[in-house]
Every structure is written in structure tokens, then in C-alpha cells.
Amino acid sequence: MQKLTAQRQAILDIINRSDKHWDADEVAFKLKEKGISIGIATVYRGLAALAEQGLIESIQLADKKRYERADKSHHDHLICTECGAIEEFCKPEIETLQDKVAAERGFKIQGHQLLLFGLCIGCKAGES
Amino acid sequence: MQKLTAQRQAILDIINRSDKHWDADEVAFKLKEKGISIGIATVYRGLAALAEQGLIESIQLADKKRYERADKSHHDHLICTECGAIEEFCKPEIETLQDKVAAERGFKIQGHQLLLFGLCIGCKAGES
């Protein structure tokens, strides 16, 4: 019985109002900017609780977790190794092939994570 | 000019002699078991150096890096969320589709990471 407290609502609002992929510190900073004071531990707990309830989505990057709105359809991510930009894509054929791979070896899929690393179109242009 | 020192050779031997996906602690433990004394910092540095030279492969799991032999062809991983088992698979069609996605948006791919999470065949059987 997780509660949607005022603190969690504030966190949810921030994430729902943007297309960004937020980490805990960024959310905490934004809250402070808006004059809302929430302890950093509460931000972490709030993000975890919201994700558990499906109110936001989480993606695990190498070093840290990031959270985004849940009202988008499923997608995976392209990550620019130069500027850190995160783009999104959806390729149902890939998902189908993933299911096939799992089925072939009796593996029951619970989730997946596909990250494509490289240079975004902007950073590619500015290469030597 | 990275050197293949005795310490790094010892680390390389351990990894090359198995099909496991090793983390730094496991390598350090195995070294101790074999009576070889290498500082943990050197193990971390050695693994990074070997990976940089392409002598071993690295995969980044949620919390930690793991290393494996480099003399296998490219593959991705299925990870059992119950027992931690790591299986491998190769699906060239998926790789092709990834390249297509990247090409479509002018993204220059440098690498990718595809993890399928779920229950391995053994753990699936033992579910309630």
C-alpha cells in the first residue's frame, strides 16, 4: 500500500511535465528550484515507489538510474557518448526477435534493456 | 604503451580458461586461491587494460562490470533474475535492425548493449 504523498506528487509532476530522463539529483535540484524542500533520501524513495507503481518508467544506465514519463509507449534508447543526449526509438521487429530468442531456450522474459551507444547527428558533424 | 605484465598475464589466464563472466572480486579471489598475490587495485587496472587492448571483453551489468574471453564471436546476454545465470545468444537480424535504426536518424553507432532479463529454464520450473 504505497501512498502518493505530497512529496511523491511533486516528483511525479516534474517528471510528467517533461520528456527528459531524470536522475535523482536532477529531480532534487528541480524541486529546490521550485521552492519545494524534500530530502534526497525521500527523492530516491519516491522515484523507486513511483516506478514500482508504474507511474514512471526507469532505465538503468551504466552508472545511474534515470526516470521518465510512463505515458509513452515502450521504446529503447540511443545514447550519445559525446554529449550524453538520449534519443528514443521503437522497433517492434527487434522485440519480436528477442521473444523468439528467449522462447528458443525456454527462458521466460521479464524485461529487457537495449542501449545503442554512439554519436548523435550533431556530435558526428563536429568530429575531426 | 600498455604492458602485459606478469600480473596482467595471470588475470588473462584466469579469464581465458573459462566461459564465465568475471567481476573484479571473483578474479581477485581466484588469484588468491592459486596463491598469486595481486592488489585489488591492480586487478581493476589489469582488467581495464586488458579490455582496452581487446584481449578480453567487458559487459556492463546494472551494478558492476564483468569480463569474459575475447575469442568468442559477438553475442548478447540473457540474465536470470533468480539465480544470476548468464546465457549467451547471437541474433544477427537484431544487429542489422539496430544499424538500421541508427542509420535512420544519422546516429553513428559505436557499440550496443542488449540484455534480456527473466527466468532461466531451471528457475522457471521451480516457480510457485
Added chain:
DNA sequence: TAGCGAATGATAATCATTATCACTATCATC
């Protein structure tokens, strides 16, 4: 043999995240 760059090892530091713990808010029941 002297000098130099790279490596080593012990240990401190970092960084994201989680655990602790005392305190508080919420809500149902008496």
C-alpha cells in the same frame, strides 16, 4: 649503470544508492 615511463599495492576518496533511526503524517477505530 643511470634514468625514465609504466605498473604496483596500500589506502583514501568518490559517487550513487541504501540503511538507520527518531520523528511525523494519515487514517481507521474506539
Added chain:
DNA sequence: GATGATAGTGATAATGATTATCATTCGCTA
């Protein structure tokens, strides 16, 4: 309205993987 049960909060300590520091040592090459 008082009382408990339960969950949440916030300050802060702890954790765990990894990296940084730094004095010392190794392996070469001039």
C-alpha cells in the same frame, strides 16, 4: 477527540564498486 497501526520523511551513516593518490618498484634503453 484520543489512540494505534502503518507508512513516510529527513538527516545522516553506511555500503559497494570503482577510481585516485602516492611512494615504491619494475623493465627497458641510452
